[in-house]
Amino acid sequence: MKTTTLLKRTIRTASFLTILLVLISFKHEKPKSQNSLEISKDLVLNNVNDYNLAITVKNNTIEVERKDVQVVLVIDTDGINNSNLDSKVLFVNVGDTTENRSGYSKNFLTKVYKNKKIQWSAVPQDENSSLTIDVLAIFRKEDAGAEIMEDIYIEEGKKGVVTAKIKNKKVVGIENYSVVFRINEEIPRTFTVDPKLQMGP
Structure with a gap:
């Protein structure tokens, strides 16, 4: 009799431990x-x-x-002229974390997305500089290629910043465009650089 009772208790204990192990395993499984x-x-x-x-x-x-895309032109104003623009104007795609997030203006490519916006602004490379820089205009080149931008404008209250609306349809290819900016010094100087746009997936 005692042996039978002990056996029953052993079986109940083993069953309880088995259920407990299953519950613990299930709890930690994602x-x-x-x-x-x-x-x-x-x-x-x-x-x-x-x-x-x-x-x-x-x-x-x-x-x-x-999302909308922001491009900042970081400009080395020291000795800048029309012959060295490609080494003086650095484009930065704000928010981009890829290895292609920045580069000099010649052949620099920014990806944009349909029905979104892209915005350009500019700052001096020297953080201590008292100069300000305005982006004055964005326009398609004669050999522009794909037509990705459909409306280019300056928003009220955003001096020195230009915005473009991207078409609400998939456009394949690259659009060649120009950025006109002005360095506001004692005698203001205006320059033009020629990067590129492409519509992302």
């Missing part, structure tokens, strides 16, 4: 949907071709929204 979400998020965040993104997560689904 749901498949969560694992998939983390993998997808990692792919988006590490995609070197996609920047200026807004990433939100709703109901375990990643939503990627393209």
Whole structure:
């Protein structure tokens, strides 16, 4: 009788421990949907071709929204002239974390997204400089290629900043355009540089 009772207790204890182990294992296991979400998020965040993104997560689904693009011209005003512009004007795509986020004006490419905006402004390279720099105009070149921008304007209250609206349709190819900027010194000087635009996915 005692042997039977002891055996029953042993079986109950073993069953309890088995259930406990299963519960602990389940608690530490991530749901498949969560694992998939983390993998997808990692792919988006590490995609070197996609920047200026807004990433939100709703109901375990990643939503990627393209954002407006800001381009800042960082200008070395010391000795700048029309023959050395390519080494004096650095373009920076604000918010871009790729290796192509900045470069000198010649052949510099910025990716934009349909139905969004792009905005240009300029600052002196020397942070202690008292000079200001205005972007005066953006215009398509004669050999512009693809037509990505549909409206170029200066917003009220944003002196020295030019904005362009991007077409609300997919445009393939590269658009060649010009940026006109003015260095506001005792005798103001105006220069033109020629970067490029491309529509991202």
